[in-house]
Amino acid sequence: MKRSLEHIEYKEDTEALAKFAKALGHPTRIAILQHLENQSCCFTGDLVDVFPLAQSTISQHLKELKNAGLxxxxxxxxxxxYCIDQKNWNIAKSLFQKFFD
Structure with missing residues (x-):
């Protein structure tokens, strides 16, 4: 009998890693995180000045990063x-480090 992926229970760390990886799955989101890491915090309008994208597009990327907890x-x-959630950022870094080791 075949089992579907829906029935497989994943460890909590694996689910968290997948959530972070999904949020990092777009180059603009990575660039936004890099910018926030250097600026500590900023407003949406500041990001619109930095990136050649519409405010609605920036807002959508921010929403995805926020939903992931980054x-x-x-x-x-x-x-x-907006600023980086340092607690979750450190968790993400640790999970990725464990994954790649």
């Missing part, structure tokens, strides 16, 4: 300030 946003009406 960044966090702080509401500063009428804007949102």
């Amino acid at each position: 960044i966090k946003g702080e509401l500063k009406p009428p804007k949102i300030k």
